[in-house]
Amino acid sequence: MSDVLEIHDLTVAYDKKPVLWNVDFDIPGGKMVGIIGPNGAGKSTLIKSIMGLIEPDGGHVKIFDKDVEEVRDRIAYVPQRETVDWDFPASVMDVALMGLYNNKRWFQRYTKADKKIAEECLDKVGMLSFAKRQISQLSGGQQQRVFLARALARNADFYLMDEPFAGVDASTETSILQLLESMRDDGKTLLIVHHDLQTANRYFDWFVLLNRRLIACGPREEVFTEEKIQETYGARISLIEELSQQLGQKKLPTREY
Numbered sequence: 001m002s003d004v005l006e007i008h009d010l011t012v013a014y015d016k017k018p019v020l021w022n023v024d025f026d027i028p029g030g031k032m033v034g035i036i037g038p039n040g041a042g043k044s045t046l047i048k049s050i051m052g053l054i055e056p057d058g059g060h061v062k063i064f065d066k067d068v069e070e071v072r073d074r075i076a077y078v079p080q081r082e083t084v085d086w087d088f089p090a091s092v093m094d095v096a097l098m099g100l101y102n103n104k105r106w107f108q109r110y111t112k113a114d115k116k117i118a119e120e121c122l123d124k125v126g127m128l129s130f131a132k133r134q135i136s137q138l139s140g141g142q143q144q145r146v147f148l149a150r151a152l153a154r155n156a157d158f159y160l161m162d163e164p165f166a167g168v169d170a171s172t173e174t175s176i177l178q179l180l181e182s183m184r185d186d187g188k189t190l191l192i193v194h195h196d197l198q199t200a201n202r203y204f205d206w207f208v209l210l211n212r213r214l215i216a217c218g219p220r221e222e223v224f225t226e227e228k229i230q231e232t233y234g235a236r237i238s239l240i241e242e243l244s245q246q247l248g249q250k251k252l253p254t255r256e257y
């Protein structure tokens with residue numbers, strides 16, 4: 001299968017401070033890919049840049065060989081839980097239904113068939129019995145499952161998930177994992193930020209090791225090695241020092257308006 005995602009020389013900065021530096025890798029289709037790296041490594045920034053939510057300072061992203069705007073209806077995104085405003089007034093069912101529409105069609109009415117799909121997706125994550133509950137009145141793990149249902153309802157080809165297992169209990173984690181594996185077996189591509197190194201080896205068949213720069217990307221056997229993981233987590237401080245040194249020498253590429 002050809003590459004689903006191509007990232008070329010991606011540099012992203014907040015207030016001129018680089019968070020991602022010259023990140024360059026490709027992801028083939030039909031894989032369950034784990035993005036691994038310490039806190040602050042730029043994992044969420046990477047996912048948001050791929051989604052086109054952050055404008056890069058350099059480089060480019062191609063999904064299915066196209067710009068993200070052209071393929072948005074083939075992509076689903078589950079944001080990191082802490083970054084979502086959970087106080088907005090919407091029921092569990094409303095949130096699942098949101099998956100069925102692009103924003104521009106958001107005002108349109110839902111059909112019976114739409115509701116059935118949303119129900120099926122809520123059922124898959126074990127949240128159907130909460131359909132009428134306000135999203136703000138759920139526990140953290142329950143909210144996470146509803147956002148997963150929203151992503152499922154999109155019936156996308158490429159799923160980006162930022163720590164979907166954070167805060168869910170062990171049995172939910174197992175059932176979500178099975179769901180994701182069956183999606184992968186159907187030919188979908190999943191790019192998943194994951195924190196737990198113990199389970200990562202079991203969950204993913206492809207890895208992106210990230211710490212501001214790309215440490216490695218490739219199949220598990222080649223990339224998920226002690227040496228490379230050490231490099232990803234252990235070299236953190238020296239890496240940041242090196243980065244600021246580079247910054248002193250080289251001007252950050254700026255955008256042209």
Ligand SMILES: Nc1ncnc2c1ncn2[C@@H]1O[C@H](COP(=O)(O)OP(=O)(O)OP(=O)(O)O)[C@@H](O)[C@H]1O
Pocket residue numbers: 014015019037038039040041042043044045046080
């Ligand atoms: N909106 C922002 N403005 C300024 N700095 C930011 C912003 N968002 C993130 N950062 C900084 O960019 C760096 C990378 O953040 P990011 O959220 O991508 O890391 P992460 O790898 O997802 O971390 P975690 O494992 O904690 O979720 C961090 O140092 C963070 O403080």
Ligand SMILES: [Mg+2]
Pocket residue numbers: 043044045080162
């Ligand atoms: Mg993050």
